[in-house]
Every structure is written in C-alpha cells, then in structure tokens.
Amino acid sequence: MNRSTIDIWVGIFVAAGIAAVIFLALRVSSPSSFTSDDGISVIARFDNIGGLKLNAPVKSSGVVVGRVADIRFDPKRYQAEVTILLFKGIDFSKDSSADILTAGLLGEQYVGLETGGDEAMLKNGDTISITSSALVLEQLISKFMLDKAAETKASQ
Template sequence: MQRTILDLWVGAFVVAGIAALVILAFKVGNMSTYNASHTYRLNAYFTNVGGLKPNASVRSAGVLVGRVGSITLDTERYEAKVAIDIDQRYRFPADTFANILTSGLIGEQYIGLLPGGDDEMLAEGGQFKKTQSAMVLEDLIGKFMVNQADSKK
C-alpha cells in the first residue's frame, strides 16, 4: 500500500513538472494569454524591419497592447508593410509613433508605440504616419569604423 502512495506522488510530481515546462514554453515562445479575436488592424511602413517577426509584441509604455500580424514587402513603395493587430481596449492618436525596438542588447525585436497628442484616433485599417525603422548593429558598427578612420586623417 505504501508503494502505491509513493508511485502516486511521483506521478503527480511528474505531471506538475510537465505542466510547468509547457507553461514556460508558451511564455518563452511569446504565446502568452493574448486574445486575438477582439482586435483591430493598423498598418505601418518601415524601411528596415531588422529581425522583427510575425506575432512579435506591440507595446506602449511597456504594456502589451497587440501583436504583429504580418510583414510583407510593398512593391510600390519598396518598404516593409507591417500589419499590427491592436487590442480593442486600446486606442491611439493619429500622430502616434511606431518604433521597432530591441529588448536588451541582442534580445527580440518588438514594436513600441509612443502616443501623440492628436484628438483624432486611429481606426480599423488606419496607418501610422510616423515610424522609425530597426537599428541594424552591422550598420552602426560600419558607421563607427568610418568615423574612426576619418578622425585619424
């Protein structure tokens, strides 16, 4: 009888461990509880999206307000068109800045929204007029090296 109780506790511990690993995988994979059914779509154009990926976070003041829906190349403008799904609870002014940011030095990239002061709000299908593309580390290093070479002349 005591062996059965021990086996039961070991089984419960194993199930709890597997559940913890599944929850951790969802958190690390950016699949945390986000309800995509109550969203509206906005668009933003960037000259360079860097390593931004679909389903990346969209944050304002550090709060998750949406996800990146899709990233495509607009062949008329030759810029990346990023479709952003914003939770309906959040509304942003028409002059909101959309910036591609990086969490940490080499962390994942996400879109940061910096609201403006306009009275008009962005609606379904609206477009961010002010954007800032991703900072590419190789470009920054290249500019630094050119500046160093110029300063020695």
C-alpha cells in the same frame, strides 16, 4: 478486484488527468494566440524591420498592447509593411509613432508604440506614418568606423 473499487480508482485517475490538463492550461501556458481578438489593425511601413517576426509583441511603455499580425514587402514603395493588431479597448492617437526596438542587447525585436498629441484616434485600417527602422548592428558599426576615420583625418 471489486467492480466499484475499480470504478473509484479509474475515476480518480481520470479526474487527476483532467486536473493536470487544467493546471497546464492555466498555470503553465498562456493563450497568446488569440489573434482574432476583435481589436483594431493598423499598418506601419518601415525601411528595415531587422529581425522582426510574426507574433512579436507590440509594446507601449513596456506593456504589451498588441501583436504583429502580418509582415509583407510592399513592392511599390520598396518598404516593409507590418500589420499591427492592437488589443481591444486601447486607443492611440492618429499621430502615434512606431519604432522597432530590441529587448536587451541581442534579444528579440518588438514594435514600440508611442502616442502623439492628436485628438483623433487610430481606426481600423489606418496607417502609422511616423516610423523608425530597426537598428542593424552591422550598419551601426560601419557608421561608427567611418565617423572615426573621418575624425582622425580631420585632426591630422
């Protein structure tokens, strides 16, 4: 086989391989692990985070505006301390509220952010004070059962 023919074929092979990698990088995957994106990080404390996981999305109006960067247990307050990384260029007011919500009935849990009316914006290291915990299915069911029992007792 001629040397230049071999060169051309290997060139085509390498180019196709590199094109495949680029295709996989651009069309198939998304660079979501850019956690060091220079946004601001805020802290929210919850009584119960349910099944919230690291890197879970933080959504506002259903749009992803940040990620859960760290989850810790605060041994002084006996609460879960969740560090939220908000993407650059998105500002929320100081009295924003954070809820732990579930996508679908049994889906992944995420943090829902809702902005408040305060003029001042959240800064790096601030704490979101208005939070509501995750809905735990067992607690919900037991509460419902107790209510039902109380109702039937009252009606008798």
